[in-house]
Amino acid sequence: MTVSRRNFLKISGMAGAVFSLGFYVPKHGEGAKIVKAAEAENFGVEMNAWIHIDTSGKVTIFSHRAEMGQGVYQAIPQMVAEELEVNLDEVNIVFAKGDQKKYGNQITGGSSTVRGSYKNLLNLSATAREMLIQAAAANWNVAKADCYAEAGHVIHKPSGKKANYGELVVDASKLETPKNVVLKKRSEYKLIGKPMLRQDTKLKTNGTATFGLDKQIPGMLYAAVERNPRLRGKVKSFDDSAARKIPGVKYVVKTRMGVFNTYREGVAVVADSTWAALQGKKALKVVWDDSGFEHLSTDEIYKRQREALQTQEGLSFKKQGDPAAIIAQAPKKLDVMYETPYQYHSCMEPLNCVAHYQPDKLEIWGPIQAPDWVQDYISKEMNIPREKVIVNMTFLGGGFGRKAFMDYPHEASVISKEVGAPIQVIWTREDDATQGPYRPGITYRCEGVVDNGEISAFKVKLAGQNVSHWQGGKKDAPNRSASEGFLKPYFDTIKNLSIQDVPFETPIPTMWWRSVYASTNGFAYESFLDELAVEAGKDPLTFRREHLKEERLNKLIDKMEDVSGWKNRKAKEGYGTAITECFASTVGQVVKVSRTADGKLKIDHVWAVMDCGWYVNPDTIKAQIEGSIVMALGAATHHQVTFKDGIPVDKNFYSYQLPRITDIPPIDIYIMENDADAGGVGEPGLPAFAPALTNAIFDLTGKRIRKLPFDMATV
Amino acid sequence: MAIIKCNINGREQSLDVDPQMPLLWAIRDVVGLKGTKYGCGVAQCGACTVHLNGEAVRSCVTKVSRISGQKVVTIEGLSANNDHPVQRAWQEIDVPQCGYCHSGQIMSAAVLLRENPNPTDEDIDTAMAGNICRCGTYLRIRKAIHLAAGMDRKVGRNE
Ligand code: FES
Numbered sequence: 001m002t003v004s005r006r007n008f009l010k011i012s013g014m015a016g017a018v019f020s021l022g023f024y025v026p027k028h029g030e031g032a033k034i035v036k037a038a039e040a041e042n043f044g045v046e047m048n049a050w051i052h053i054d055t056s057g058k059v060t061i062f063s064h065r066a067e068m069g070q071g072v073y074q075a076i077p078q079m080v081a082e083e084l085e086v087n088l089d090e091v092n093i094v095f096a097k098g099d100q101k102k103y104g105n106q107i108t109g110g111s112s113t114v115r116g117s118y119k120n121l122l123n124l125s126a127t128a129r130e131m132l133i134q135a136a137a138a139n140w141n142v143a144k145a146d147c148y149a150e151a152g153h154v155i156h157k158p159s160g161k162k163a164n165y166g167e168l169v170v171d172a173s174k175l176e177t178p179k180n181v182v183l184k185k186r187s188e189y190k191l192i193g194k195p196m197l198r199q200d201t202k203l204k205t206n207g208t209a210t211f212g213l214d215k216q217i218p219g220m221l222y223a224a225v226e227r228n229p230r231l232r233g234k235v236k237s238f239d240d241s242a243a244r245k246i247p248g249v250k251y252v253v254k255t256r257m258g259v260f261n262t263y264r265e266g267v268a269v270v271a272d273s274t275w276a277a278l279q280g281k282k283a284l285k286v287v288w289d290d291s292g293f294e295h296l297s298t299d300e301i302y303k304r305q306r307e308a309l310q311t312q313e314g315l316s317f318k319k320q321g322d323p324a325a326i327i328a329q330a331p332k333k334l335d336v337m338y339e340t341p342y343q344y345h346s347c348m349e350p351l352n353c354v355a356h357y358q359p360d361k362l363e364i365w366g367p368i369q370a371p372d373w374v375q376d377y378i379s380k381e382m383n384i385p386r387e388k389v390i391v392n393m394t395f396l397g398g399g400f401g402r403k404a405f406m407d408y409p410h411e412a413s414v415i416s417k418e419v420g421a422p423i424q425v426i427w428t429r430e431d432d433a434t435q436g437p438y439r440p441g442i443t444y445r446c447e448g449v450v451d452n453g454e455i456s457a458f459k460v461k462l463a464g465q466n467v468s469h470w471q472g473g474k475k476d477a478p479n480r481s482a483s484e485g486f487l488k489p490y491f492d493t494i495k496n497l498s499i500q501d502v503p504f505e506t507p508i509p510t511m512w513w514r515s516v517y518a519s520t521n522g523f524a525y526e527s528f529l530d531e532l533a534v535e536a537g538k539d540p541l542t543f544r545r546e547h548l549k550e551e552r553l554n555k556l557i558d559k560m561e562d563v564s565g566w567k568n569r570k571a572k573e574g575y576g577t578a579i580t581e582c583f584a585s586t587v588g589q590v591v592k593v594s595r596t597a598d599g600k601l602k603i604d605h606v607w608a609v610m611d612c613g614w615y616v617n618p619d620t621i622k623a624q625i626e627g628s629i630v631m632a633l634g635a636a637t638h639h640q641v642t643f644k645d646g647i648p649v650d651k652n653f654y655s656y657q658l659p660r661i662t663d664i665p666p667i668d669i670y671i672m673e674n675d676a677d678a679g680g681v682g683e684p685g686l687p688a689f690a691p692a693l694t695n696a697i698f699d700l701t702g703k704r705i706r707k708l709p710f711d712m713a714t715v
Numbered sequence: 716m717a718i719i720k721c722n723i724n725g726r727e728q729s730l731d732v733d734p735q736m737p738l739l740w741a742i743r744d745v746v747g748l749k750g751t752k753y754g755c756g757v758a759q760c761g762a763c764t765v766h767l768n769g770e771a772v773r774s775c776v777t778k779v780s781r782i783s784g785q786k787v788v789t790i791e792g793l794s795a796n797n798d799h800p801v802q803r804a805w806q807e808i809d810v811p812q813c814g815y816c817h818s819g820q821i822m823s824a825a826v827l828l829r830e831n832p833n834p835t836d837e838d839i840d841t842a843m844a845g846n847i848c849r850c851g852t853y854l855r856i857r858k859a860i861h862l863a864a865g866m867d868r869k870v871g872r873n874e
């Protein structure tokens with residue numbers, strides 16, 4: 001079933017006459033066009049988002065973004081309700097199915113939901129409002145200028161006459177779509193910029209929110225898969241005699257899934273309950289063919305990275321001036337290495353996917369961040385016309401980048417086809433933890449010279465896997481994200497600077513992890529800046545300020561100083577700071593540490609200041625930053641993925657230790673007020689935390705931490 | 716297979732299952748209540764927390780045979796209208812992000828508050844340390860438990 005407007009109306013339970021307005025982007029890079037949805041259907045364009053108002057006044061938005069915890073469910077209705085002038089609780093939101101042709105890039109990643117669509121959505125909503133006002137004015141035969149909209153009604157100011165939107169939808173549908181409607185000013189907002197409760201919360205307090213794992217369809221069987229523990233390789237042979245004896249086990253089949261440009265093979269046990277499938281998986285005996293790739297261990301990976309950084313120059317990402325010459329001649333220079341680990345996304349909801357393969361179509365349900373990619377990929381891989389691949393998104397129990405990937409829906413589809421029944425593949429926590437793809441671990445070599453209180457030379461080389469290579473990126477080009485996280489205005493003041501990428505490969509599949517390269521770069525660059533500040537004998541925030549000649553950043557630093565009491569701190573009291581930028585938002589953090597009576601290191605407080613420009617819901621932003629800091633705390637002080645003989649070592653939470661409630665310090669979050677373009681919210685809070693923490697530890701103890709993760713108990 | 720008779724959310728059930736099956740999968744796959752979540756399967760994360768005769772247990776490591784003749788309450792049965800004080804506090808503070816861990820968080824918090832109606836931060840940390848939240852909603856969990864502690868507690872049905 002394709003989601004035509006008519007079908008949509010059926011699905012969403014709307015009946016009778018409906019006023020439907022939507023926008024579409026004619027070509028990449030062109031401005032959005034707003035049209036009536038019925039017209040769009042006639043001339044064959046597909047909408048990016050639609051607003052529908054029915055005769056009862058009910059408003060439904062059709063959105064094409066996934067909800068994985070970052071509050072899309074709430075941000076989109078809040079924007080629409082503002083310009084449409086309706087109460088927030090009258091706005092419902094329905095998610096689109098995956099279809100890139102229709103909705104453009106649907107991936108929920110790069111903190112892009114609000115960033116990418118807000119102007120179009122505001123415009124769309126304001127246009128609908130103007131059409132409803134116009135319809136009312138025409139009905140009453142009064143001047144449009146004397147009418148205004150409020151709370152789902154149009155009101156004629158002089159007479160007090162009032163009409164519900166529902167009464168106006170028929171007439172509004174007949175009007176021409178006006179151009180260039182005027183949007184509200186920030187000072188006129190009633191909803192945007194105010195803390196608002198999320199609409200999905202109630203579903204998440206009584207167990208009714210349907211996550212991928214909760215999806216059930218008639219006749220569905222459960223599948224558990226034994227996959228190659230070395231992240232690659234093939235099934236040589238398998239013995240399923242014990243597995244087949246387990247009551248409830250129906251099929252055992254060889255399966256596979258695409259992992260970038262390779263395939264991962266496995267053996268699937270399909271049963272009538274999850275439990276039977278899991279027992280069957282345990283009973284399998286599989287012999288793997290692990291030839292043709294290296295079986296690396298963590299020590300070896302980092303040894304090679306360090307050697308490469310000592311002996312090689314890399315591909316140039318950025319070069320200005322001649323830092324190498326200054327470094328060579330300087331009487332004193334810093335030359336240090338920073339090391340960051342591989343990390344696992346560890347979504348609370350392990351991967352899973354329901355697939356139902358039928359001769360004429362394939363339907364998929366799951367916690368999916370990028371439905372359009374899934375549709376595209378599976379259509380090609382399984383040779384099914386793309387319109388016959390239907391991808392449904394459920395709630396996501398966490399995503400962090402991992403669920404923007406096609407392997408698990410592909411595997412589910414292959415198994416469903418093989419056994420001829422609808423199936424749900426469930427990944428155990430152990431599968432989820434040991435199968436990758438992971439955030440790549442990266443080593444940085446940082447060299448620098450300070451002269452007269454300023455950075456006179458700055459040279460960073462990094463060696464680590466380039467996630468774009470897995471997606472066919474060019475290998476002779478430097479990592480495009482080599483400085484992601486580092487504030488760009490530094491490039492204006494550091495005249496002698498070079499950033500290089502020393503190519504580094506392993507057979508370990510890698511991909512994005514929340515805030516991507518900023519999550520590792522931030523630690524190296526911002527720790528190194530701190531070292532340079534110390535070398536220059538300067539206050540670390542003053543030192544940054546002197547190298548950042550931009551008003552917005554200076555205001556951010558003012559705020560950081562202000563809220564954290566930075567200027568009143570005593571020498572070596574345990575304060576550290578870092579500022580990073582990614583996805584068009586900047587976050588500065590100050591961390592305060594101390595030692596407890598028994599000598600243990602403790603985080604007393606975290607202050608975070610976010611500058612994300614124009615924003616919708618401060619409460620969502622605060623929640624995202626809190627969560628980002630907790631995630632960063634785990635990655636800095638708790639867990640890492642290590643490999644032994646090519647196999648990931650930690651299999652579950654008893655050794656891959658995530659932060660718990662007992663680990664969480666007080667966190668205060670502040671948001672800068674300005675009208676700059678909206679930046680991302682879900683990821684930018686993460687990168688600054690680790691360096692702010694280790695810089696604070698240096699301030700307190702004089703010990704410089706250059707390798708993550710580290711153990712707070714033993715510093 | 717064996718017949719296990721028990722009471723789940725106030726309803727008598729008779730489940731025809733492998734007695735070794737963890738309660739988690741019996742609740743989810745056999746009874747069809749999907750609110751109780753799988754997170755680790757080894758009593759490390761608390762996503763699967765339910766009440767067994769009023770005590771918080773990890774259903775992923777509780778064999779279904781153990782609930783024979785016993786009373787189980789899942790998140791779906793905690794209150795009639797999503798209005799147990801813990802649920803109301805969770806809603807008021809907008810605690811969940813992805814929400815996946817919160818069935819378990821709420822079930823743990825409900826037991827904590829029954830036993831300790833006015834917990835300190837330390838009491839909360841101790842009681843909730845078995846529940847992981849990957850989205851990092853811990854500060855709000857603490858705040859919401861304090862809020863719930865101050866609420867009228869007459870509402871919960873199966874507590
Ligand atoms: S699933 Fe039971 S504690 Fe994690």
Ligand code: FES
Pocket residue numbers: 069348397398811812813814815816817847848849850851852
């Ligand atoms: S809200 Fe996502 S794991 Fe807790």
